[in-house]
Amino acid sequence: MKQPILTANALHKDYQTPKGTLCALDTFNFSVSPGxxxxxxxxxxxxxxxxxxxxxxxxEKTRGSIQAFGQDTNSRHYxxxxxxxxxxxxxxxxxxxxxxxxxxxxxLRESKFDLAYxxxxxxxxxxxxxxxxxxxxxxxxxxxxxIVCALIHRPELVLLDEPTLGLDSFGTDALLTVIRxxxxxYQTSFLISSHDFDxxxxxxxxxxxxxxxxxxxxxxxxxxxxxxxxxxxxxxxIPEPKEESSIRTFKRSECTNSWTFFISAVAELQALLNFAxxxxxxxxxxxxxxxxxxxxxxxxx
Amino acid sequence: xxxxxxLANESYLHFVLQKRYWLETVMGLGLLLFxxxxxxxxFAVDSSAAQGAEQESLDRLIIGFAVWLFATGxxxxxxSDISTEVANKTLEQLAIAPKDLSYLIAVKTCVHLxxxxxxxxxxxxxxxxxxxxxxxxxxxxxxxxxxxAAPSLIGMGYVTAGITLVHKKATIVxxxxxxxxxxxxxxxxxxxxxxxxxxFALGASVAKEAVxxxxxxEVMPAVYLVVLNSTLYFALGLYVFRKCDRxxxxxxxxxxx
Numbered sequence: 068m069k070q071p072i073l074t075a076n077a078l079h080k081d082y083q084t085p086k087g088t089l090c091a092l093d094t095f096n097f098s099v100s101p102g103x104x105x106x107x108x109x110x111x112x113x114x115x116x117x118x119x120x121x122x123x124x125x126x127e128k129t130r131g132s133i134q135a136f137g138q139d140t141n142s143r144h145y146x147x148x149x150x151x152x153x154x155x156x157x158x159x160x161x162x163x164x165x166x167x168x169x170x171x172x173x174x175l176r177e178s179k180f181d182l183a184y185x186x187x188x189x190x191x192x193x194x195x196x197x198x199x200x201x202x203x204x205x206x207x208x209x210x211x212x213x214i215v216c217a218l219i220h221r222p223e224l225v226l227l228d229e230p231t232l233g234l235d236s237f238g239t240d241a242l243l244t245v246i247r248x249x250x251x252x253y254q255t256s257f258l259i260s261s262h263d264f265d266x267x268x269x270x271x272x273x274x275x276x277x278x279x280x281x282x283x284x285x286x287x288x289x290x291x292x293x294x295x296x297x298x299x300x301x302x303x304x305i306p307e308p309k310e311e312s313s314i315r316t317f318k319r320s321e322c323t324n325s326w327t328f329f330i331s332a333v334a335e336l337q338a339l340l341n342f343a344x345x346x347x348x349x350x351x352x353x354x355x356x357x358x359x360x361x362x363x364x365x366x367x368x
Numbered sequence: 369x370x371x372x373x374x375l376a377n378e379s380y381l382h383f384v385l386q387k388r389y390w391l392e393t394v395m396g397l398g399l400l401l402f403x404x405x406x407x408x409x410x411f412a413v414d415s416s417a418a419q420g421a422e423q424e425s426l427d428r429l430i431i432g433f434a435v436w437l438f439a440t441g442x443x444x445x446x447x448s449d450i451s452t453e454v455a456n457k458t459l460e461q462l463a464i465a466p467k468d469l470s471y472l473i474a475v476k477t478c479v480h481l482x483x484x485x486x487x488x489x490x491x492x493x494x495x496x497x498x499x500x501x502x503x504x505x506x507x508x509x510x511x512x513x514x515x516x517a518a519p520s521l522i523g524m525g526y527v528t529a530g531i532t533l534v535h536k537k538a539t540i541v542x543x544x545x546x547x548x549x550x551x552x553x554x555x556x557x558x559x560x561x562x563x564x565x566x567x568f569a570l571g572a573s574v575a576k577e578a579v580x581x582x583x584x585x586e587v588m589p590a591v592y593l594v595v596l597n598s599t600l601y602f603a604l605g606l607y608v609f610r611k612c613d614r615x616x617x618x619x620x621x622x623x624x625x
């Protein structure tokens with residue numbers, strides 16, 4: 068097993084407020100391995116952004132430790148290997164063009180600027196108006212500019228806090244493509260904090276859900292699905308399947324006129340559909356696929 | 369990456385911005401020249417019949433104005449960078465660079481200091497041309513005392529920058545220090561008196577002595593004191609800035625706007 072490039076052990080953060088101590092993160096444990104995309108989910112004020120900022124040393128920890136690339140975050144050298152967008156598109160100098168921004172931030176992170184790589188990123192993300200200062204760009208293009216600046220120095224770990232903010236569907240798809248390519252070509256790891264469930268579902272290998280500074284769930288998408296189902300299938304009531312049929316073992320609920328099955332595996336879905344068509348109700352089958360959003364909401368109920 | 373590479377990067381940023389927004393710079397300098405001419409000709413009319421000492425006063429006015437421009441440039445070098453980064457919402461990108469924030473601000477300050485020296489030299493030339501005066505001054509005394517005194521105001525800039533890191537807006541402090549700089553430049557701290565303990569005052573006073581074509585050997589003890597004064601204020605500024613940086617990180621307000 069690969070050594071994690073980022074580990075947080077018993078990480079704790081308290082803020083002192085006029086109303087007393089506010090615990091933003093409570094003995095939080097976390098890790099990211101090379102080439103892994105981890106999604107960080109949680110309601111507003113759950114501690115996601117605080118955690119991301121703690122990785123970047125923007126917020127000091129109260130207790131615990133964070134190690135990045137084998138170094139304690141008190142030394143700043145590890146930051147060379149990290150790219151980040153913190154809280155949306157707050158990362159570019161609006162008086163500079165995207166190219167000027169990329170050059171400046173690449174050198175600020177002590178890396179050599181590669182124009183061919185820059186052009187490749189621009190093309191893949193579909194950025195337009197590259198010759199204008201960023202203040203003249205649309206919100207989506209500004210966000211893409213911030214993404215380019217976060218990736219331009221070829222970091223090994225990229226922290227993206229709300230990366231799809233202001234992006235249209237094409238922009239979101241382009242970002243997904245770029246993330247997959249970075250994974251494939253450079254084994255780049257990503258930590259993505261977002262409220263865009265589709266994006267998280269499509270991009271992440273693993274998901275961590277936090278609430279009020281505590282971890283509520285950690286696991287891969289299948290484990291989260293395993294908590295309930297991947298497909299919800301409704302069909303009219305028909306004669307009970309034979310005793311030897313596997314369909315009898317499927318989790319289901321019954322109404323007067325219909326059955327609702329909760330299926331986790333594709334093979335089970337196939338068997339159920341075969342059963343429905345064999346009994347002449349195939350065309351009346353109604354199916355809903357798993358939605359991360361519903362599952363996520365369920366964690367808080 | 370060494371200091372030179374960071375210096376080149378910050379110079380690149382400075383050059384791009386100056387080139388793109390040249391009109392803003394030119395108009396700012398034009399306005400300052402306009403204010404100076406108002407002061408100069410008002411003073412010149414009053415002392416039109418004067419000779420000798422009054423003529424030297426006019427020269428001192430030119431030097432004083434140029435020194436004030438330089439002093440303002442030194443002070444704003446650190447503080448304006450932090451204010452600009454806060455306003456541009458890019459402070460956190462600077463704060464997550466592999467080098468310490470105070471180091472990066474120091475690099476930016478070097479670029480601004482060089483720029484302030486250029487403005488100072490250019491302003492002196494333009495002021496002499498516009499007023500038709502040929503200054504007979506000791507440029508070595510002028511430049512060495514100013515360069516030695518500059519870190520004290522940079523230190524003050526660090527203090528304001530630190531306050532800006534924590535509170536994001538330090539407009540009142542900045543305005544007060546701007547007014548204070550006029551006082552520091554116009555104060556007579558040479559021959560040595562209590563004002564010599566204030567930042568920059570002694571350096572500015574020695575610089576103005578250049579008009580009297582004073583010999584460097586005469587003012588050397590004062591220049592040593594300027595260096596000591598500068599070192600202390602610079603160290604104080606750096607200390608306050610680092611404390612403020614640490615405080616902002618512990619409160620989690622560093623990246624807030």
